[in-house]
Amino acid sequence: MFRFIYVLLCLVVFNLTQAQTADKAVLFTVADTPVYSDEFIRIFNKNLDLVKDESQKDVDSYLKLFVSYKLKIKEAQAKGLDTMPTYLRELGNYKSQLAKNYLTDTKVTDALVEEAYHRTANEVKASHVLIRLDDNVSPQDTLNAYNELIKLRSRILKEGFDAVQKDVHNGKTVYAENLGYFSAFKMVYDFENVAYTTKVNQVSMPFKTRFGYHILLVEDARPSRGERTVAHIMINNKRDDKLEDAETRIHEIYKKIQQGESFESLAKQFSEDKSSSGNGGKLATFGGGQLSSIEFEDVAFSLKNNGDISEPFESGFGWHIIKLLDKSEVSDFETIKPELEARVKRDSRSQLINTSIVNTLKERYKVQDNPEALAYFESIMNEGYFLGSWQLPKDFTGAKTLVVIDKKTLTYEDFGQYLFKNQRRATPRKPFNVLIKDYYEAFLNANLMQYQEENLENESEEFAHIVTEYRDGLLLFDLMENEIWNSSKTDSIAIQTFYTANKSNYNWSKRIDADVASASNKNTIKTVKKMLESGQTPEEIKEKLNANGSIEVIFTSGIMDKSHQALTADMVFEKGVSKIYRHESAYVVANIKDVLPEAPKTFEEAKGQIISDYQVVKEQQWLQSLEQKYPVQINESVLNNIKAKLKSN
Template sequence: MLRYFYILVFFVYGIGLQAQSTKKEVLFTVAEEPVYAEEFIRIFNKNLDLVKDESQKDVDSYLKLFINYKLKIKEAQAKGLDTMPTYVRELENYKSQLAKNYLTDTKVTDALVEEAYKRMVTEVKASHILIRIDENASPQDTLQVYNELLKLRERIKKEGFDAVQKEMHNGQTVYAENLGYFSAFKMVYEFENAAYNTKIGDISMPFKTRFGYHIVIVEDERPARGERTVAHIMVANKRDDKLESAATRIQEIYKKIQQGESFETLAKQFSEDKSSAENGGKLAPFSGGQLSSTEFEDIAFSLKEKGDVSKPFESGFGWHIIKLYDKTEVADFKSMKPELEARVKRDTRSQLINTSIVNKLKERYKVAENTAALAYFQSLLNESYYMASWSLPQDFTASKTLVVIDKKTVTYNDFGQYLFKNQRKASAKKPFGVIVNEAYSNFLNAELMQYQEDNLENESEDFANIVTEYRDGLLLFDLMENEIWNASKTDSVALKAYYDANKNNYNWNTRIDADVASSSQKRTIKSVKKMLDAGQNPKAIKEALNTKDQVNVIFTSGIMDMEHQALTSDIAFEKGVSKIYQHNDAFVVANIKAVLPKAPKTYDEAKGQIISDYQVVKEEKWLKDLEQKYPIQVNETVFTKLKANLKSK
């Protein structure tokens, strides 16, 4: 990370003043290698808002900095730093991560994000019937299930859901369930779609998810109720205690709460929900429709203020008392958009994005497919594929062309190796034709996405600029570390010689050896001053004025110069107890035990500053050498026009 931040000033991509008059014009050459005006303008214009050094905002000064930067990059490449394995690996990792922001369909993603938000703010209440069926069921079996659901759909219209539920639900092959309220991301996307696209009071047509075929009955809609964090005390209806009922027990606990006893303590003592009792009854945050008890949920959402406690009430689990800890309403779209976008990309609905991307890539790259070849691959599979022991035959025709993606040829061998590596994922129930077709679809999609990623620098100027900036930033960091920073720190002979030649630059200013007291209360600091005048030390003063529960005075002791944060700028450097000063919204008084006059710093005392100064000198000399090694030729005509263009903006 340090590498990237080091060159932030030079490598921030952004808008540029790319006037047609300077586009692709050579600004200067480094050893006859051109550097274009548009690159300089782009980086200068962005950095103008970032740098505080006014000299870097001057075009002439900035050109010098830019030339120095290009000299360093040239030297790094000459030294082969761009071929080092660590450099190549870090750059490739960065490119791969960055590419994810470009390998997407923004239009489809935005539509899915907006759809998800609309569903997040509206909860649907629904029931459903699911008939389980194997994903690879025959068309005849699939049709049978579909028709069965059509019959159940008609029965529900006439008899009502409850009657059909009692007869049909077996919890194995048929599920007839009341789902309560739910919103986006709580169900698989196909189910969510069916629920939100069915009107209140209607029954959907049969539809498929990975679990089987469903029909969904939509009963109600309501605005989403946000999220709540509560604690509860529960007394189960089925209790070992035969002497008192659950209702009596919960009322006794409620009276204790009304008497002012701690809810959390009572939960630890008496709540029969063992999973939450030890934590004072506190539950994980939940949103509408997330709990299996609508009674519990309704009471929780009815509490208005943090700390409110409900009256005792009964649910299917027993009797409860709830305390509200926190409430969060559904945020606005702008606030939620980043989170929703991330969830959309993790959710199964992301397949819609991928499908859109793949279709566009097929059109962009004019993909030429040899789908007839899939029959050949199907003929190669045998039973060993299901057991992950299959291999390509010796007479496999590896070199034939399977697909052409723009300028890339994909061979039989490429797909054959893909089949070989993915055989562990094969289901014994899937026919070989299905296995090959699904594998080919996934393989082609992956190839298209990889081809786009490999060519992003050619297709996206924005991506190319960022990668160039990062690539050069890594090189610059490695070069500076090797040539300047490390060398300056380890060359003790050169550092000592530099110190000896420049001793007059390293001096201590006048300093004091002092104990400085600080307090927010003036009366306290007055007491401190009296005690200091009486000769008491900081330890005794702190013991007298501070208590176990309250700190009234803090001391800072040691050698300090005028810049020390504990000192006010107008304090007099005179031996003895000072007057009281107001400083940083507090009051201070100092006991100055000694005044230390200006004095030269030893080598060890000044070493940090010596290293920093020596690095500057060393870099200046090194840059002069680089200018000799890689001659610079500035195109003054282009630079004059560039300056005029920048100053007019």
């Protein structure tokens, strides 16, 4: 995962091109290898708004980064890292994955995306009757199922769905089910199509999916539930708290909310979702199906009005309380389009895209079929194919041409081996002419797609550029891993020496070991302070004050520094019971059992940061050696022209 992320970061910062021509202005050379000005300008402009470091927005500073990058790529190539099997395999996998974005039909895809958006914005409530049928069902069984569904359709229109459901559902061969509300991508595409094209209170004609034959009653249609913005307080259900379990703690917090305390303040003090607690528990806006917790989503969508707060509930992540901050309709088309496009390509409706692509490729590559071929293959088939024991005949004419795809010729041997490898002992029986036709279409389609992918770098300049970017990113990762990042395994003595020389940079800040009490009522916290001063424990204090179902005080215990969410920034770190501090919309007091002063970290305590700092220094020294190995010559006149051009823009 780290390798993939690193490569993607390289692509953002250094979006290289595949080819250069000799007539472009040379900005600099690395050991006589030219780097051109238009490449640098394009990369600089593209990344100007992406980099956060203001120094990298300066041309001279950015040029230093770019030169360092080119030096590293030069070294990687010199070491032969671009010939390593692992590198070639990963690059090949990436090319195949990337190609999927280019092997598509834009018009068909756009139409399907627009259709999916309409269906995402509207939900359908439906019930259906399904008669299960296998793929190899006989024509007579198919006709019987169709006729039976026609009868059931008439009954539903007359008697209602519930009556038919009670009569026919057996959960084995016939299913009569209430499906509730659903939207795009929730059902197989064939089913979804019928659901969205059948009017409310109407029953469809019988139709087929991979599960069998259905009829479908549309009971209602409504706009989608849209999006929700919520805040939450979460207590981890796998916590190691000495005072109480997660359920007890979340109900204590809920009591404080009911007593009028600020939800946002309690989230900041006690929520264990660190990604949101500092922001009062607020989460990013989400729509239906976007969260990994169905329980959380259902509760969020059940809240009706802004400001409504749920009761505590448990999900797979912990115990929660949710506050509804805002609700909105479905996102506009342009916002949601990328997500819908990705889902369309993963869904069964993508077969429509594939069919369109294949038809286009057949024309582009001027596919030349051999009309006699399929008849020949029908003649050599036998029943052994359905048992997994079929063999090509000894006199098989494998050298004959089967089909020509542009410059690629596929022979009888290619298709014969395809048939042989795809036979299965449980292959459904079908007439040989149908079997051969189906397999030939699959064989031709696969080879058309493969041929396009193999030639994609020649057909798409954009694809070629991205592949080159990723290629260099992989090289850079492997080089950095070998030269710098593995130093913790090989440079143990050097790292220890580095730590000794820089020990003053690695220190613990001042910390306390304390029990910190929080209460919204000032009189309550005064009482807590007196009880702490008298030596009472947090458990004893809670037992006395949190009586009759009321939660007046919550404790947080452990070792903390100034940044801890339970503490105020101005709290004085001294042993004993502290004064009372105002914190968020509550009051806190701390029983400081021990003060841990600033102190040097041992090597083991600071090891991670030491290794990171050491690697930075080592990389700087390594780059200096690369500059000696591969002399860099910068063309100052070209650089000045670049600065003038960028300034004028």
